[in-house]
Amino acid sequence: MLGLVNGAFYAMLSLGLAVIFGLMRVVNFAHGAFYALGAFAALLGLQQLAIGYWAALVLAPLAVGVLGVAVERLLLRHLYRLDPLYGLLLTFGLALVIEGSLHQRFGSSGESYPVPAALQGVLDLGFMILPLYRAWVIVASVVVCFSTWFVIERTRLGATLRAATENAPLLQAFGVNVPLLVAATYGGGVALAALAGVLSAPVILVTPAMGSSLVVVVFAVVVIGGMGSILGSIVSGLALGVIEGFTKVIYPEASNIVVFVIMALVLIVRPAGLFGRD
Amino acid sequence: MRAARVFYALAGLFALAVPLLGIYPVFMMKLLCFALFACAFNLLLGFSGMLSFGHAAFFGSAGYVTGWLATAHGWGTLPAILAGTAAAALLGLCIGGLAIRRRGIYFAMITMALAQLVYFVCLEAPFTGGENGLQGVPRGSLLGLMPLKSDVAMYYVVLAAFVGAFLFIRRIVSSPFGQILKAIRENEARAISLGYEINRYKLVAFVLSATLAGLAGSLKALVLGFATLSDVLQSNSGEVILMTLVGGTGTFFGPVAGAAVVVTLQEYLSDLVGGWVTVIIGAVFVACVLLFRRGIVGELAALRPRR
DSSP: OHHHHHHHHHHHHHHHHHHHHHHHOOOOTTHHHHHHHHHHHHHHHHHHSOOOHHHHHHHHHHHHHHHHHHHHHHTGGGGTTSOHHHHHHHHHHHHHHHHHHHHHHHOSSOBOOOOOGGGOSEEEOSSOEEEHHHHHHHHHHHHHHHHHHHHHHHSHHHHHHHHHHHOHHHHHHTTOOHHHHHHHHHHHHHHHHHHHHHHHTTTSOBOTTHHHHHHHHHHHHHHHHOTTOHHHHHHHHHHHHHHHHHHHHHOGGGTTTHHHHHHHHHHHHOTTOSSOOO | OHHHHHHHHHHHHHHHHHHHHTOOHHHHHHHHHHHHHHHHHHHHHHHHOOOOSOTHHHHHHHHHHHHHHHHHSOOOHHHHHHHHHHHHHHHHHHHHHHHTTSOHHHHHHHHHHHHHHHHHHHHHOTTTTGGGOBOOOOOOEETTTEEOOSHHHHHHHHHHHHHHHHHHHHHHHHSHHHHHHHHHHHOHHHHHHTTOOHHHHHHHHHHHHHHHHHHHHHHHHHHHSOBOGGGTSHHHHHHHHHHHHHHOTTOSSHHHHHHHHHHHHHHHHHHHHGGGHHHHHHHHHHHHHHTOTTHHHHHHHHHSOOO
Protein backbone atom coordinates (compact mmCIF):
# COMPACT_ATOMS: atom_id res chain seq x y z
CA MET A 1 0.00 0.00 0.00
CA LEU A 2 2.97 2.22 0.72
CA GLY A 3 4.11 1.35 -2.75
CA LEU A 4 0.89 2.65 -4.22
CA VAL A 5 1.71 6.12 -2.88
CA ASN A 6 5.06 6.06 -4.66
CA GLY A 7 3.35 4.63 -7.69
CA ALA A 8 0.95 7.55 -7.66
CA PHE A 9 3.89 9.95 -7.91
CA TYR A 10 5.55 7.88 -10.62
CA ALA A 11 2.31 7.89 -12.56
CA MET A 12 1.82 11.66 -12.29
CA LEU A 13 5.41 12.40 -13.28
CA SER A 14 5.61 9.95 -16.14
CA LEU A 15 2.25 11.20 -17.38
CA GLY A 16 3.61 14.76 -17.54
CA LEU A 17 6.73 13.51 -19.30
CA ALA A 18 4.65 11.57 -21.79
CA VAL A 19 2.41 14.54 -22.57
CA ILE A 20 5.39 16.87 -23.07
CA PHE A 21 7.27 14.32 -25.11
CA GLY A 22 4.27 13.50 -27.24
CA LEU A 23 3.81 17.06 -28.41
CA MET A 24 7.29 18.53 -28.26
CA ARG A 25 9.66 15.56 -28.69
CA VAL A 26 11.50 16.90 -25.65
CA VAL A 27 12.49 14.61 -22.82
CA ASN A 28 12.08 16.93 -19.92
CA PHE A 29 14.97 16.16 -17.62
CA ALA A 30 13.99 19.12 -15.46
CA HIS A 31 10.78 17.30 -14.53
CA GLY A 32 12.23 16.23 -11.19
CA ALA A 33 13.44 19.74 -10.51
CA PHE A 34 9.97 21.15 -11.16
CA TYR A 35 8.56 18.50 -8.84
CA ALA A 36 10.95 19.67 -6.11
CA LEU A 37 10.11 23.27 -6.96
CA GLY A 38 6.42 22.55 -6.38
CA ALA A 39 7.12 21.14 -2.93
CA PHE A 40 9.36 24.07 -2.02
CA ALA A 41 6.82 26.58 -3.31
CA ALA A 42 4.27 25.05 -0.93
CA LEU A 43 6.77 25.11 1.91
CA LEU A 44 7.78 28.69 1.27
CA GLY A 45 4.15 29.74 0.95
CA LEU A 46 3.38 28.19 4.32
CA GLN A 47 6.36 29.71 6.09
CA GLN A 48 6.42 33.19 4.58
CA LEU A 49 2.88 33.96 3.51
CA ALA A 50 0.87 31.55 5.64
CA ILE A 51 -0.68 29.97 2.57
CA GLY A 52 -2.28 26.73 3.66
CA TYR A 53 -2.11 23.31 2.06
CA TRP A 54 -5.30 23.54 0.03
CA ALA A 55 -4.39 26.89 -1.47
CA ALA A 56 -0.87 25.67 -2.17
CA LEU A 57 -2.33 22.71 -4.02
CA VAL A 58 -3.63 25.19 -6.59
CA LEU A 59 -1.15 28.06 -6.36
CA ALA A 60 2.14 26.15 -6.43
CA PRO A 61 1.39 24.26 -9.67
CA LEU A 62 0.09 27.50 -11.16
CA ALA A 63 3.31 29.36 -10.32
CA VAL A 64 5.49 26.52 -11.57
CA GLY A 65 3.34 26.23 -14.70
CA VAL A 66 3.89 29.92 -15.47
CA LEU A 67 7.61 29.39 -14.99
CA GLY A 68 7.38 26.43 -17.35
CA VAL A 69 5.72 28.56 -20.03
CA ALA A 70 8.52 31.11 -19.63
CA VAL A 71 11.14 28.37 -19.98
CA GLU A 72 9.49 27.08 -23.13
CA ARG A 73 9.20 30.53 -24.70
CA LEU A 74 12.72 31.68 -23.78
CA LEU A 75 14.79 28.52 -24.12
CA LEU A 76 13.22 25.35 -25.46
CA ARG A 77 11.57 27.08 -28.43
CA HIS A 78 14.94 27.45 -30.13
CA LEU A 79 15.63 23.74 -30.22
CA TYR A 80 12.67 22.24 -32.06
CA ARG A 81 14.39 21.94 -35.39
CA LEU A 82 17.35 20.11 -33.85
CA ASP A 83 17.99 16.62 -32.61
CA PRO A 84 15.79 15.82 -29.57
CA LEU A 85 18.96 15.06 -27.65
CA TYR A 86 19.60 18.79 -27.34
CA GLY A 87 16.30 19.22 -25.51
CA LEU A 88 17.40 16.57 -23.04
CA LEU A 89 20.73 18.33 -22.53
CA LEU A 90 19.15 21.75 -22.11
CA THR A 91 16.66 20.55 -19.53
CA PHE A 92 19.47 18.70 -17.77
CA GLY A 93 21.30 22.02 -17.39
CA LEU A 94 18.06 23.63 -16.28
CA ALA A 95 17.61 20.95 -13.62
CA LEU A 96 21.09 21.69 -12.30
CA VAL A 97 20.29 25.41 -12.12
CA ILE A 98 17.01 24.86 -10.27
CA GLU A 99 18.39 22.28 -7.88
CA GLY A 100 21.54 24.27 -7.19
CA SER A 101 19.47 27.35 -6.41
CA LEU A 102 17.16 25.42 -4.09
CA HIS A 103 20.24 24.02 -2.43
CA GLN A 104 21.66 27.48 -1.85
CA ARG A 105 18.39 28.85 -0.55
CA PHE A 106 17.28 25.97 1.69
CA GLY A 107 20.38 23.86 2.36
CA SER A 108 20.56 20.15 1.74
CA SER A 109 19.19 18.81 5.01
CA GLY A 110 15.57 19.30 4.02
CA GLU A 111 12.47 20.31 5.93
CA SER A 112 9.20 18.62 6.66
CA TYR A 113 5.78 19.89 5.69
CA PRO A 114 2.98 19.37 8.19
CA VAL A 115 0.06 17.15 7.24
CA PRO A 116 -3.04 19.35 6.87
CA ALA A 117 -5.43 19.15 9.83
CA ALA A 118 -8.33 17.75 7.81
CA LEU A 119 -6.29 14.76 6.68
CA GLN A 120 -4.67 13.70 9.91
CA GLY A 121 -5.61 10.42 11.47
CA VAL A 122 -5.88 6.95 10.06
CA LEU A 123 -8.30 4.88 8.06
CA ASP A 124 -9.04 1.38 9.30
CA LEU A 125 -9.53 -0.83 6.26
CA GLY A 126 -9.99 -3.99 8.30
CA PHE A 127 -6.93 -5.77 6.93
CA MET A 128 -4.59 -2.82 7.44
CA ILE A 129 -4.42 0.66 8.85
CA LEU A 130 -3.82 3.39 6.32
CA PRO A 131 -2.92 6.97 7.24
CA LEU A 132 -5.67 9.18 5.89
CA TYR A 133 -3.22 11.44 4.08
CA ARG A 134 -1.78 8.56 2.07
CA ALA A 135 -5.24 7.47 1.05
CA TRP A 136 -5.90 11.03 -0.09
CA VAL A 137 -2.70 11.08 -2.17
CA ILE A 138 -3.68 7.89 -3.95
CA VAL A 139 -7.22 9.02 -4.66
CA ALA A 140 -6.17 12.52 -5.71
CA SER A 141 -3.48 11.37 -8.08
CA VAL A 142 -5.65 8.72 -9.67
CA VAL A 143 -8.32 11.35 -10.25
CA VAL A 144 -5.77 13.79 -11.69
CA CYS A 145 -4.24 11.15 -13.94
CA PHE A 146 -7.51 9.94 -15.34
CA SER A 147 -8.91 13.42 -15.85
CA THR A 148 -5.74 14.28 -17.78
CA TRP A 149 -6.25 11.16 -19.83
CA PHE A 150 -9.88 12.10 -20.37
CA VAL A 151 -9.00 15.63 -21.48
CA ILE A 152 -6.43 14.39 -23.97
CA GLU A 153 -8.31 11.44 -25.39
CA ARG A 154 -11.93 12.54 -25.19
CA THR A 155 -12.27 16.31 -25.52
CA ARG A 156 -11.95 18.81 -28.32
CA LEU A 157 -8.86 20.40 -26.73
CA GLY A 158 -7.27 16.99 -26.52
CA ALA A 159 -8.09 16.31 -30.15
CA THR A 160 -6.35 19.55 -31.13
CA LEU A 161 -3.36 18.53 -29.02
CA ARG A 162 -3.15 15.15 -30.66
CA ALA A 163 -3.48 16.77 -34.07
CA ALA A 164 -0.50 18.99 -33.22
CA THR A 165 1.46 15.86 -32.39
CA GLU A 166 0.63 14.33 -35.74
CA ASN A 167 1.10 17.29 -38.02
CA ALA A 168 1.78 20.70 -36.52
CA PRO A 169 2.19 22.74 -39.75
CA LEU A 170 -1.15 21.51 -41.09
CA LEU A 171 -2.89 22.38 -37.82
CA GLN A 172 -1.35 25.84 -37.96
CA ALA A 173 -2.71 26.23 -41.46
CA PHE A 174 -6.17 25.59 -40.01
CA GLY A 175 -5.70 28.66 -37.85
CA VAL A 176 -4.74 27.07 -34.57
CA ASN A 177 -2.08 28.91 -32.61
CA VAL A 178 0.34 26.00 -32.32
CA PRO A 179 3.19 27.83 -30.51
CA LEU A 180 0.73 28.86 -27.80
CA LEU A 181 -0.52 25.30 -27.58
CA VAL A 182 3.02 23.99 -27.19
CA ALA A 183 3.91 26.51 -24.49
CA ALA A 184 0.70 25.72 -22.63
CA THR A 185 1.43 21.99 -22.86
CA TYR A 186 4.87 22.40 -21.39
CA GLY A 187 3.45 24.62 -18.64
CA GLY A 188 0.71 22.06 -17.99
CA GLY A 189 3.17 19.18 -17.89
CA VAL A 190 5.44 20.81 -15.35
CA ALA A 191 2.42 22.01 -13.36
CA LEU A 192 1.48 18.33 -13.03
CA ALA A 193 4.98 17.67 -11.69
CA ALA A 194 4.61 20.55 -9.22
CA LEU A 195 1.23 19.21 -8.11
CA ALA A 196 2.88 15.87 -7.42
CA GLY A 197 5.50 17.80 -5.47
CA VAL A 198 2.92 19.51 -3.26
CA LEU A 199 1.07 16.23 -2.72
CA SER A 200 4.29 14.50 -1.71
CA ALA A 201 5.52 17.28 0.60
CA PRO A 202 3.76 16.01 3.76
CA VAL A 203 4.75 12.38 3.09
CA ILE A 204 8.47 12.78 2.52
CA LEU A 205 11.20 15.12 3.60
CA VAL A 206 11.35 18.13 1.27
CA THR A 207 14.93 18.33 -0.02
CA PRO A 208 16.46 19.88 -3.14
CA ALA A 209 17.60 16.43 -4.29
CA MET A 210 14.13 14.87 -4.03
CA GLY A 211 13.53 15.35 -7.72
CA SER A 212 16.76 14.16 -9.26
CA SER A 213 16.64 10.77 -7.59
CA LEU A 214 13.03 10.36 -8.62
CA VAL A 215 13.41 11.44 -12.21
CA VAL A 216 15.74 8.56 -13.08
CA VAL A 217 13.20 6.07 -11.75
CA VAL A 218 10.50 7.84 -13.75
CA PHE A 219 12.67 7.57 -16.86
CA ALA A 220 12.90 3.84 -16.27
CA VAL A 221 9.11 3.73 -15.83
CA VAL A 222 8.73 5.57 -19.12
CA VAL A 223 11.07 3.14 -20.89
CA ILE A 224 9.08 0.23 -19.48
CA GLY A 225 5.70 1.67 -20.36
CA GLY A 226 6.61 3.16 -23.70
CA MET A 227 6.38 6.90 -24.00
CA GLY A 228 3.79 6.92 -26.74
CA SER A 229 0.85 6.03 -24.55
CA ILE A 230 -0.77 8.16 -21.85
CA LEU A 231 -2.67 5.31 -20.29
CA GLY A 232 0.43 3.13 -20.45
CA SER A 233 2.44 5.61 -18.43
CA ILE A 234 -0.26 5.84 -15.76
CA VAL A 235 -0.69 2.10 -15.43
CA SER A 236 3.01 1.29 -15.43
CA GLY A 237 3.72 4.07 -12.93
CA LEU A 238 1.18 2.69 -10.45
CA ALA A 239 2.19 -0.94 -11.04
CA LEU A 240 5.90 -0.29 -10.58
CA GLY A 241 5.25 1.61 -7.38
CA VAL A 242 3.38 -1.40 -6.02
CA ILE A 243 6.13 -3.80 -7.10
CA GLU A 244 8.71 -1.57 -5.47
CA GLY A 245 6.61 -1.52 -2.28
CA PHE A 246 6.44 -5.32 -2.21
CA THR A 247 10.18 -5.58 -2.74
CA LYS A 248 10.70 -3.27 0.20
CA VAL A 249 8.86 -5.76 2.40
CA ILE A 250 10.39 -8.95 1.00
CA TYR A 251 13.97 -7.95 0.26
CA PRO A 252 14.67 -4.33 1.27
CA GLU A 253 18.17 -4.14 -0.23
CA ALA A 254 16.77 -4.59 -3.72
CA SER A 255 13.96 -2.03 -3.45
CA ASN A 256 16.12 0.72 -4.96
CA ILE A 257 17.06 -1.28 -8.01
CA VAL A 258 13.98 -3.39 -8.75
CA VAL A 259 12.57 -0.86 -11.22
CA PHE A 260 15.83 -0.81 -13.17
CA VAL A 261 16.03 -4.58 -13.20
CA ILE A 262 12.49 -4.76 -14.56
CA MET A 263 13.46 -2.22 -17.18
CA ALA A 264 16.39 -4.41 -18.27
CA LEU A 265 14.10 -7.44 -18.49
CA VAL A 266 11.50 -5.56 -20.50
CA LEU A 267 14.21 -4.39 -22.89
CA ILE A 268 15.26 -7.97 -23.49
CA VAL A 269 11.74 -9.28 -24.03
CA ARG A 270 9.98 -6.32 -25.61
CA PRO A 271 12.38 -3.56 -26.64
CA ALA A 272 9.61 -1.14 -27.59
CA GLY A 273 8.18 -1.10 -24.05
CA LEU A 274 5.01 -2.74 -22.82
CA PHE A 275 2.60 -0.24 -24.36
CA GLY A 276 4.96 1.29 -26.88
CA ARG A 277 4.68 1.42 -30.63
CA ASP A 278 8.21 2.75 -31.14
CA MET B 1 46.73 20.42 -41.47
CA ARG B 2 49.99 22.23 -40.79
CA ALA B 3 48.34 24.45 -38.17
CA ALA B 4 47.04 21.33 -36.45
CA ARG B 5 50.48 19.75 -36.41
CA VAL B 6 52.08 22.85 -34.92
CA PHE B 7 49.32 22.95 -32.35
CA TYR B 8 49.81 19.32 -31.33
CA ALA B 9 53.58 19.80 -31.12
CA LEU B 10 53.09 22.80 -28.84
CA ALA B 11 50.52 20.98 -26.72
CA GLY B 12 52.88 18.00 -26.42
CA LEU B 13 55.78 20.21 -25.37
CA PHE B 14 53.58 21.95 -22.81
CA ALA B 15 52.38 18.62 -21.42
CA LEU B 16 55.96 17.37 -21.08
CA ALA B 17 57.12 20.56 -19.40
CA VAL B 18 54.26 20.81 -16.88
CA PRO B 19 56.31 19.65 -13.85
CA LEU B 20 58.96 22.26 -14.70
CA LEU B 21 56.47 25.07 -15.04
CA GLY B 22 55.38 24.81 -11.44
CA ILE B 23 51.81 23.73 -12.23
CA TYR B 24 50.46 21.49 -9.49
CA PRO B 25 50.92 17.97 -10.97
CA VAL B 26 47.94 16.44 -9.15
CA PHE B 27 45.68 19.03 -10.74
CA MET B 28 47.13 18.27 -14.16
CA MET B 29 46.71 14.53 -13.59
CA LYS B 30 43.10 15.00 -12.60
CA LEU B 31 42.62 17.10 -15.71
CA LEU B 32 44.21 14.42 -17.91
CA CYS B 33 42.03 11.71 -16.38
CA PHE B 34 38.90 13.71 -17.12
CA ALA B 35 40.21 14.60 -20.57
CA LEU B 36 40.62 10.89 -21.29
CA PHE B 37 37.15 10.25 -19.89
CA ALA B 38 35.71 12.93 -22.16
CA CYS B 39 37.60 11.58 -25.19
CA ALA B 40 36.19 8.12 -24.48
CA PHE B 41 32.72 9.61 -24.21
CA ASN B 42 33.22 11.56 -27.41
CA LEU B 43 34.09 8.36 -29.25
CA LEU B 44 30.50 7.35 -28.57
CA LEU B 45 28.61 10.64 -28.92
CA GLY B 46 30.76 12.46 -31.46
CA PHE B 47 31.74 9.67 -33.78
CA SER B 48 28.95 7.16 -33.35
CA GLY B 49 26.05 9.47 -32.47
CA MET B 50 24.97 7.75 -29.27
CA LEU B 51 24.36 9.92 -26.21
CA SER B 52 25.11 7.89 -23.10
CA PHE B 53 23.90 9.43 -19.86
CA GLY B 54 25.57 6.76 -17.76
CA HIS B 55 29.27 6.89 -18.44
CA ALA B 56 30.04 7.57 -14.79
CA ALA B 57 29.18 3.91 -14.17
CA PHE B 58 32.25 2.79 -16.14
CA PHE B 59 34.51 5.49 -14.82
CA GLY B 60 33.49 4.93 -11.21
CA SER B 61 33.30 1.15 -11.10
CA ALA B 62 36.71 0.81 -12.74
CA GLY B 63 38.05 3.08 -10.02
CA TYR B 64 36.43 0.90 -7.38
CA VAL B 65 37.83 -2.33 -8.83
CA THR B 66 41.33 -0.88 -9.18
CA GLY B 67 41.21 0.63 -5.70
CA TRP B 68 39.83 -2.53 -4.12
CA LEU B 69 42.41 -4.82 -5.73
CA ALA B 70 45.29 -2.50 -4.86
CA THR B 71 44.16 -1.93 -1.27
CA ALA B 72 42.58 -5.16 -0.08
CA HIS B 73 44.49 -7.64 -2.22
CA GLY B 74 47.81 -5.91 -2.71
CA TRP B 75 47.73 -6.13 -6.50
CA GLY B 76 50.43 -4.31 -8.43
CA THR B 77 49.69 -1.02 -10.14
CA LEU B 78 49.55 -2.25 -13.70
CA PRO B 79 47.45 -5.39 -13.06
CA ALA B 80 45.06 -3.32 -10.93
CA ILE B 81 44.62 -0.77 -13.71
CA LEU B 82 44.11 -3.50 -16.29
CA ALA B 83 41.59 -5.29 -14.07
CA GLY B 84 39.66 -2.06 -13.50
CA THR B 85 39.62 -1.35 -17.22
CA ALA B 86 38.54 -4.90 -17.99
CA ALA B 87 35.71 -4.61 -15.44
CA ALA B 88 34.53 -1.45 -17.19
CA ALA B 89 34.65 -3.26 -20.52
CA LEU B 90 32.54 -6.09 -19.17
CA LEU B 91 30.06 -3.65 -17.67
CA GLY B 92 30.02 -1.85 -20.99
CA LEU B 93 29.14 -5.10 -22.72
CA CYS B 94 26.16 -5.64 -20.38
CA ILE B 95 24.84 -2.06 -20.39
CA GLY B 96 25.61 -1.51 -24.05
CA GLY B 97 23.96 -4.78 -25.02
CA LEU B 98 20.73 -3.61 -23.42
CA ALA B 99 20.89 0.04 -24.42
CA ILE B 100 21.54 -0.39 -28.14
CA ARG B 101 18.16 -2.04 -28.42
CA ARG B 102 16.73 1.47 -28.48
CA ARG B 103 17.85 4.67 -30.17
CA GLY B 104 18.16 8.37 -29.46
CA ILE B 105 16.60 9.63 -26.28
CA TYR B 106 15.53 6.17 -25.16
CA PHE B 107 19.17 5.12 -25.41
CA ALA B 108 20.08 8.06 -23.18
CA MET B 109 17.40 7.22 -20.62
CA ILE B 110 18.31 3.53 -20.52
CA THR B 111 21.99 4.21 -19.96
CA MET B 112 21.05 6.64 -17.23
CA ALA B 113 18.78 4.15 -15.48
CA LEU B 114 21.32 1.33 -15.69
CA ALA B 115 24.04 3.64 -14.38
CA GLN B 116 21.76 4.42 -11.44
CA LEU B 117 21.50 0.67 -10.89
CA VAL B 118 25.31 0.49 -10.78
CA TYR B 119 25.30 3.39 -8.35
CA PHE B 120 22.99 1.56 -5.94
CA VAL B 121 25.08 -1.59 -6.25
CA CYS B 122 28.20 0.41 -5.38
CA LEU B 123 26.34 1.92 -2.44
CA GLU B 124 25.34 -1.47 -1.03
CA ALA B 125 28.16 -3.79 -2.12
CA PRO B 126 30.46 -5.00 0.67
CA PHE B 127 33.77 -4.05 -0.96
CA THR B 128 33.11 -0.42 -1.88
CA GLY B 129 33.08 1.07 1.59
CA GLY B 130 29.55 2.43 1.15
CA GLU B 131 29.24 6.15 1.80
CA ASN B 132 32.91 6.52 2.74
CA GLY B 133 34.31 4.97 -0.40
CA LEU B 134 37.76 3.42 -0.59
CA GLN B 135 40.45 5.53 1.04
CA GLY B 136 44.23 5.34 0.86
CA VAL B 137 44.62 3.51 -2.43
CA PRO B 138 48.39 2.98 -2.86
CA ARG B 139 50.00 4.03 -6.14
CA GLY B 140 52.55 1.20 -5.98
CA SER B 141 55.19 1.06 -8.65
CA LEU B 142 55.35 0.46 -12.36
CA LEU B 143 56.30 -3.22 -12.94
CA GLY B 144 58.23 -3.11 -9.68
CA LEU B 145 60.81 -0.85 -11.30
CA MET B 146 59.66 2.72 -10.91
CA PRO B 147 58.01 3.83 -7.69
CA LEU B 148 55.07 6.15 -8.39
CA LYS B 149 54.87 7.85 -5.05
CA SER B 150 56.26 11.10 -6.44
CA ASP B 151 53.70 13.20 -8.28
CA VAL B 152 56.06 13.85 -11.19
CA ALA B 153 56.64 10.15 -11.90
CA MET B 154 52.91 9.47 -11.69
CA TYR B 155 52.24 12.43 -13.93
CA TYR B 156 54.34 11.02 -16.75
CA VAL B 157 52.62 7.63 -16.44
CA VAL B 158 49.21 9.28 -16.68
CA LEU B 159 50.39 11.41 -19.58
CA ALA B 160 51.72 8.35 -21.42
CA ALA B 161 48.43 6.51 -20.87
CA PHE B 162 46.48 9.54 -22.05
CA VAL B 163 48.54 10.03 -25.20
CA GLY B 164 48.32 6.32 -25.98
CA ALA B 165 44.54 6.34 -25.60
CA PHE B 166 44.21 9.57 -27.57
CA LEU B 167 46.15 8.14 -30.52
CA PHE B 168 44.17 4.92 -30.24
CA ILE B 169 40.90 6.85 -30.55
CA ARG B 170 42.24 8.74 -33.58
CA ARG B 171 43.20 5.44 -35.12
CA ILE B 172 39.77 3.91 -34.49
CA VAL B 173 37.93 6.88 -35.94
CA SER B 174 39.97 7.01 -39.13
CA SER B 175 39.83 3.24 -39.64
CA PRO B 176 37.23 1.57 -41.88
CA PHE B 177 35.43 0.62 -38.67
CA GLY B 178 35.23 4.30 -37.70
CA GLN B 179 33.89 5.18 -41.13
CA ILE B 180 31.11 2.64 -40.75
CA LEU B 181 30.27 4.10 -37.33
CA LYS B 182 29.98 7.51 -38.95
CA ALA B 183 27.78 6.06 -41.66
CA ILE B 184 25.51 4.56 -39.00
CA ARG B 185 25.36 7.91 -37.21
CA GLU B 186 24.44 9.74 -40.39
CA ASN B 187 21.91 7.29 -41.78
CA GLU B 188 21.14 4.10 -39.96
CA ALA B 189 18.69 2.76 -42.50
CA ARG B 190 21.16 3.16 -45.33
CA ALA B 191 23.91 1.43 -43.35
CA ILE B 192 21.55 -1.49 -42.80
CA SER B 193 20.62 -1.62 -46.46
CA LEU B 194 24.32 -1.76 -47.33
CA GLY B 195 24.47 -4.96 -45.35
CA TYR B 196 26.13 -3.86 -42.14
CA GLU B 197 25.16 -5.50 -38.86
CA ILE B 198 24.75 -2.12 -37.24
CA ASN B 199 24.05 -3.42 -33.75
CA ARG B 200 27.35 -5.25 -33.68
CA TYR B 201 29.21 -2.08 -34.68
CA LYS B 202 27.35 -0.02 -32.12
CA LEU B 203 28.09 -2.51 -29.38
CA VAL B 204 31.79 -2.59 -30.20
CA ALA B 205 31.88 1.22 -30.15
CA PHE B 206 30.07 1.23 -26.83
CA VAL B 207 32.42 -1.30 -25.27
CA LEU B 208 35.50 0.56 -26.55
CA SER B 209 34.18 3.80 -25.09
CA ALA B 210 33.36 2.13 -21.77
CA THR B 211 36.80 0.54 -21.64
CA LEU B 212 38.61 3.83 -22.14
CA ALA B 213 36.34 5.52 -19.62
CA GLY B 214 37.29 2.72 -17.24
CA LEU B 215 40.98 3.33 -17.88
CA ALA B 216 40.43 6.98 -16.96
CA GLY B 217 38.59 5.96 -13.77
CA SER B 218 41.30 3.49 -12.75
CA LEU B 219 44.01 6.08 -13.24
CA LYS B 220 42.05 8.66 -11.28
CA ALA B 221 41.61 6.29 -8.34
CA LEU B 222 45.38 5.79 -8.20
CA VAL B 223 46.21 9.46 -8.70
CA LEU B 224 43.97 10.78 -5.96
CA GLY B 225 44.26 7.68 -3.77
CA PHE B 226 40.53 7.17 -3.32
CA ALA B 227 37.41 5.91 -5.07
CA THR B 228 34.12 7.35 -3.90
CA LEU B 229 30.45 7.32 -4.75
CA SER B 230 30.69 10.72 -6.41
CA ASP B 231 32.52 9.05 -9.32
CA VAL B 232 29.54 6.80 -10.05
CA LEU B 233 27.00 9.55 -9.53
CA GLN B 234 24.68 10.74 -12.26
CA SER B 235 26.15 14.25 -12.00
CA ASN B 236 29.50 12.83 -13.09
CA SER B 237 27.86 11.46 -16.23
CA GLY B 238 26.48 14.94 -16.78
CA GLU B 239 29.86 16.58 -16.33
CA VAL B 240 31.52 14.44 -18.96
CA ILE B 241 28.77 15.37 -21.40
CA LEU B 242 29.34 19.02 -20.57
CA MET B 243 33.09 18.71 -21.14
CA THR B 244 32.54 17.18 -24.55
CA LEU B 245 29.88 19.73 -25.44
CA VAL B 246 31.95 22.73 -24.31
CA GLY B 247 35.01 21.52 -26.16
CA GLY B 248 33.31 20.40 -29.32
CA THR B 249 31.48 17.17 -30.03
CA GLY B 250 33.00 15.07 -32.77
CA THR B 251 36.36 16.86 -32.78
CA PHE B 252 39.51 15.15 -31.59
CA PHE B 253 40.86 17.82 -29.34
CA GLY B 254 37.51 19.25 -28.21
CA PRO B 255 36.96 16.94 -25.23
CA VAL B 256 40.46 17.75 -23.96
CA ALA B 257 39.81 21.48 -24.16
CA GLY B 258 36.38 21.02 -22.59
CA ALA B 259 37.78 18.96 -19.73
CA ALA B 260 40.43 21.62 -19.14
CA VAL B 261 37.78 24.35 -18.98
CA VAL B 262 35.35 22.45 -16.75
CA VAL B 263 37.93 21.04 -14.32
CA THR B 264 39.62 24.44 -13.98
CA LEU B 265 36.26 26.15 -13.46
CA GLN B 266 35.30 23.68 -10.76
CA GLU B 267 38.67 23.95 -9.06
CA TYR B 268 38.69 27.73 -8.85
CA LEU B 269 35.02 28.55 -8.73
CA SER B 270 34.34 26.31 -5.77
CA ASP B 271 36.67 28.54 -3.73
CA LEU B 272 35.07 31.71 -5.02
CA VAL B 273 31.37 31.00 -5.02
CA GLY B 274 30.94 27.82 -2.97
CA GLY B 275 27.69 26.03 -3.61
CA TRP B 276 26.77 28.14 -6.61
CA VAL B 277 29.05 25.95 -8.76
CA THR B 278 26.16 23.63 -9.61
CA VAL B 279 24.05 26.58 -10.77
CA ILE B 280 26.90 27.93 -12.89
CA ILE B 281 27.60 24.51 -14.43
CA GLY B 282 23.91 24.22 -15.25
CA ALA B 283 23.86 27.67 -16.80
CA VAL B 284 26.94 26.83 -18.89
CA PHE B 285 25.09 23.73 -20.07
CA VAL B 286 22.06 25.77 -21.14
CA ALA B 287 24.26 28.38 -22.83
CA CYS B 288 26.22 25.73 -24.72
CA VAL B 289 23.11 24.03 -26.02
CA LEU B 290 21.51 27.31 -27.07
CA LEU B 291 24.44 29.32 -28.37
CA PHE B 292 27.46 27.25 -29.34
CA ARG B 293 26.57 23.69 -30.05
CA ARG B 294 29.81 23.22 -31.94
CA GLY B 295 31.91 23.87 -28.85
CA ILE B 296 35.22 25.71 -28.56
CA VAL B 297 37.18 23.64 -31.05
CA GLY B 298 34.23 23.31 -33.40
CA GLU B 299 33.68 27.09 -33.47
CA LEU B 300 37.39 27.70 -34.09
CA ALA B 301 37.40 25.21 -36.93
CA ALA B 302 34.35 26.92 -38.41
CA LEU B 303 36.10 30.29 -38.28
CA ARG B 304 38.89 29.09 -40.51
CA PRO B 305 38.05 29.68 -44.17
CA ARG B 306 37.56 26.51 -46.12
CA ARG B 307 39.95 25.87 -48.91
